[in-house]
Structures are given as structure tokens and as C-alpha cells.
Amino acid sequence: MTAKKIVLALPLAAALMAVTATAPASAAPHGPWHSAWGASPQAPATTPWYPNWSEAGFTGESVRQVVRVGAEGSELRVRLTNAYGRAPLRLSGATVARAAGGAAVQPDSVRTLRFHGAQSVTVPAGGQFSSDPVALPVKAFEQLTVTFYFEGPTGPATFHNVAMSLSYKAAGDHRRDPAADAFAAAQPSFSWYYLAGVDVRNTRPGGPGRAVVTFGDSLTDGFGATPGADRRYPDELAKRLAASGRSRPVLNAGIGGNGVLNDSACFGESALDRFRRDALGRPDVGTVILLEGTNDIVLPDSPTPDHCTVPGPRVTADEIIAGYRQLIREAHARGVRVIGATIPPFHGSAYWTERGEDVRTAVNAWIRTSGAYDGVVDFDRVLAAPAAPEHPKEIKIKDEYAFADRLHMNDAGYKAMADAVDLGSL
Structure with missing residues (x-):
């Protein structure tokens, strides 16, 4: 992945929106x-x-x-x-x-x-x-x-x-x-x-409020949650907002396997290519929570490479961060807030490598300290178990939050993610 890719990703997203033919919708008087x-x-x-x-x-x-x-x-x-x-x-x-x-x-x-x-x-x-x-x-x-x-x-x-x-x-x-x-x-x-x-029409003054779009990969899609139970982290976040009296639609724009920088035959176009359509293409979006980067790090080290993961060049922390910066610029140009989410740990999964852990650590440090986002939700610190002193890089998801593959969360883990979001930041 190069800076050239990051620049050239924009026209494709614009083209996808240009071919969208949507039936006109009247607003007044309803x-x-x-x-x-x-x-x-x-x-x-x-x-x-x-x-x-x-x-x-x-x-x-x-x-x-x-x-x-x-x-x-x-x-x-x-x-x-x-x-x-x-x-x-x-x-x-x-x-x-x-x-x-x-x-x-x-x-x-x-x-x-x-x-x-x-x-x-x-x-x-x-x-x-x-x-x-x-x-x-x-x-x-x-x-x-x-x-x-x-x-x-x-x-x-x-x-x-x-x-x-x-x-x-x-x-x-x-x-x-x-x-x-x-x-x-x-x-x-x-x-x-x-x-x-x-979509719904609501005649109450102000309606349901501007939507929160949760944008990312399988951690947003909810892989590992109980099927059919609506216990993904965006579902739990919507429940928290409703319980607090600040109900807003929380829309799930996750795609399992998706990456920031590279397209996949199975896991969709990169975040750079689909962000305008899937996150900013909704007229009532007010805030985006961006949780993506795990697959950029782990898929090149897949123990069983296949047509879904190949080609999958290894990328650096700087390249992932450059992708984040572009997405933030696009959102801010539309007047949309962006909350940056740190990448959870994945030691114990089939994808962990020391190289990948170094990239994750560097990316998370930038998310926390750069000031580029309008807010930060630190999923890493909420989900991570302390590493043994003799193996400081071997950081795992807490047992009570981990799905069997040690890469995704279970229901309790996704609820912990939702609970970590500062509702005021939305």
C-alpha cells in the first residue's frame, strides 16, 4: 500500500455513488x-x-x-x-x-x-x-x-x-x-x-436525532455474538443511548474481513473506497465511530492464505495512519464527527505475530495521542488482559470477553465495548 493508492481511492467511491439511482422521497408535509x-x-x-x-x-x-x-x-x-x-x-x-x-x-x-x-x-x-x-x-x-x-x-x-x-x-x-x-x-x-x-418518518420535533454510523470490520459486524440476538456492539450502544434518554439510530457499517487499505475478493472494497458510500452517504449521519485496521495487520500473516487474503501485502503503522487521516478529512469535509477506536489485542489467535503486535501498538498510540479525531474510545484498554512481565507483547483479550478464536468478542465483550463509548462524545 502506498500514498498513491490513498489518493486514487477517492474517484472509485465517488463513481459508486454516481451510479446509485434512488427513488425520490418527498419530505413535506410528512x-x-x-x-x-x-x-x-x-x-x-x-x-x-x-x-x-x-x-x-x-x-x-x-x-x-x-x-x-x-x-x-x-x-x-x-x-x-x-x-x-x-x-x-x-x-x-x-x-x-x-x-x-x-x-x-x-x-x-x-x-x-x-x-x-x-x-x-x-x-x-x-x-x-x-x-x-x-x-x-x-x-x-x-x-x-x-x-x-x-x-x-x-x-x-x-x-x-x-x-x-x-x-x-x-x-x-x-x-x-x-x-x-x-x-x-x-x-x-x-x-x-x-x-x-x-428508513422511517417521524413527525416528532427533531425526530430521532442524527445517526451514529459504526464503521469497521467483523468486530463491528459482530462476529462471535449470539446469532439472532442483536448483541453486537452497535446494538448495545443503541440500547445505552435509549436508556440515557438520548436515543439515536446506530447504524452498522461493518464488513467482516474488511481493511483500511486493500480491497478483497471476499471482504469488500477497502475503507478508503467505501467510506463515502457506507458512512457518509447517509444524509442524517452525525458521527462515525471508526474501528478498522485489524485485518490490515493480521491477514498478510494468515496461516491458511486463500483467494480472500491474497494478495495481501504487509503494511506499516504509518500506512494505516495515513488511511485514517484521509477518512477523517473526508468526514470533516462533510461536517461529520469521527471517533477513533483503538484496535483490540489478538494474541492467542492464529494470526498473531510479534511484527503485527508492534504495528498494532504503534497505531493505537497514534489514535490515543494524535488529536486527529474528535474523540477516542479505547477498546484496547477495556478488553485487554495484563500481559505477563516476561512476555510484555503477548497481550490477550480478557477470557470473559473473548470468543473462541481469540480474535473476536463474545456477547459480554461486545457489551463492554459499547459501555466504553463516551455518549457525550457522540
Whole structure:
């Protein structure tokens, strides 16, 4: 990674935003739209995290997906993405409903999604599209289910790999089917497909407040948390804000395996390439918490290199810091605050090396002391167990916070991360 890469990353991000075709949304007299849920799109890929349906796509199938919204509203709209589609995406129809557990939905809550009044829509390759407003009042932290039906072949699907939430599919059109029976034949997936976001309208003065975007890798995505339980650190942070009376949407823009500097065939475009779209591309974003850099350090030392990690050049602390500086400049140019998060320890994982620990230590020292960020959350100090005096570099995650791989957190670890955030800094 060189300074040239850091400079040239900007046009790609701008180009991705330029091809986005979004249905127009009126603001008055119903009030503006607010982000309530979102996921960062990825190109179709077979990844080591979970098996998924992205490369096969869908033909004559319904896909039912569960999300938890972070803001209340009297109306909602659903955003579709075909960001990595090789051809226009034909959606034959879709519904939204309140979840009832698993693939079931509450029958009286099922609403048809329309697009400029039509039940079907074609989303251009590289684009996205928003549904018309739907009169389905929602509460913060309520689970919604979105069901897509694809009559014809979709081709490889734009998706989000590490959803930590189950999605379901069934042969035929089951958009309005409240029962889960039809979806029981296929093994569920831990990914989301073609689903970019859910927005709400809130007529209360001030609405739900400006969104906090948590931007990063699998530590933000929540790998290691209990699947389906919404216990990632952004989920826990949203709960803290609500309990304090300062409720704001907390949007998860993590991608498992993602890095600051380098693109990956499996883990998405680098932070430099996707930051404008996934963090700053939301009109109501007020603050970004930036937690990224672990994969830049560890993936070049992967004990089992594969198509997801190769090529993966080793990078220096200075190169990672240069990437951070660019992201901070972009955010500040948009009037968005950036909170820098230190990188947690990973000794005991299959990826640890002394070289990698030296890079992590140098990067964290800069995050704490440079003054480049608008605030700092020190995840490293909260999560780290004291090292033995004879091995000062061998710093591990505390046992009570560590997932089995010693690289990610468990539920308690992600809650400790959320608890470490100074709410006033947001």
C-alpha cells in the first residue's frame, strides 16, 4: 500500500455513488426520512465465514430477511441495492411485516411494497432504489421482516455476508404467507441479500436525532455474538443511548474481513473506497465511530492464505495512519464527527505475530495521542488482559470477553465495548 493508492481511492467511491439511482422521497408535509437500519453491500463471494447464496442468486424463489430497526416512525421505506449486479435486477414483488419469530410474520402487519406505484421494479446494475412510503408504524428496536420474490433469475446477488441474523428462502411466491412452513425446506443463511436499508418518518420535533454510523470490520459486524440476538456492539450502544434518554439510530457499517487499505475478493472494497458510500452517504449521519485496521495487520500473516487474503501485502503503522487521516478529512469535509477506536489485542489467535503486535501498538498510540479525531474510545484498554512481565507483547483479550478464536468478542465483550463509548462524545 502506498500514498498513491490513498489518493486514487477517492474517484472509485465517488463513481459508486454516481451510479446509485434512488427513488425520490418527498419530505413535506410528512417530515423527513431518518435512517433506521442499514447494511454495507458486498460483491458476491464464497467466504470462510458462512456459506451463502450470493453466487448462485435466486430463480423462482422468495427470500425472507429479518432486521431490527433503530428508530420509530409512522411510515417506512425499504431500500434495495444492486451495487454489484452484473445486469439489471428484476424484483417481481416484495412485502414488509412485523416479525413473529424465525421466518414467521404477524399476519395483520403484512404490507405490499410498491415502487412508483408498481409492485415490481427493475434496479439497474450498480444502482439502488427506494420503495414508496408504507403506512406501517414501527418502534425502535422492533424486528421487521422483508420478503422479496424473484420470478426470473437474478444472477449473482449483491449481499452482506456476516448478518448474524438468519435469512430464509422458499420456492415460489410466498410474499404474503405469514407462516414459516414454506421456508423450512432450505437451510437458512446468515447473510442479507439485496437489502440496503430501512428508513422511517417521524413527525416528532427533531425526530430521532442524527445517526451514529459504526464503521469497521467483523468486530463491528459482530462476529462471535449470539446469532439472532442483536448483541453486537452497535446494538448495545443503541440500547445505552435509549436508556440515557438520548436515543439515536446506530447504524452498522461493518464488513467482516474488511481493511483500511486493500480491497478483497471476499471482504469488500477497502475503507478508503467505501467510506463515502457506507458512512457518509447517509444524509442524517452525525458521527462515525471508526474501528478498522485489524485485518490490515493480521491477514498478510494468515496461516491458511486463500483467494480472500491474497494478495495481501504487509503494511506499516504509518500506512494505516495515513488511511485514517484521509477518512477523517473526508468526514470533516462533510461536517461529520469521527471517533477513533483503538484496535483490540489478538494474541492467542492464529494470526498473531510479534511484527503485527508492534504495528498494532504503534497505531493505537497514534489514535490515543494524535488529536486527529474528535474523540477516542479505547477498546484496547477495556478488553485487554495484563500481559505477563516476561512476555510484555503477548497481550490477550480478557477470557470473559473473548470468543473462541481469540480474535473476536463474545456477547459480554461486545457489551463492554459499547459501555466504553463516551455518549457525550457522540
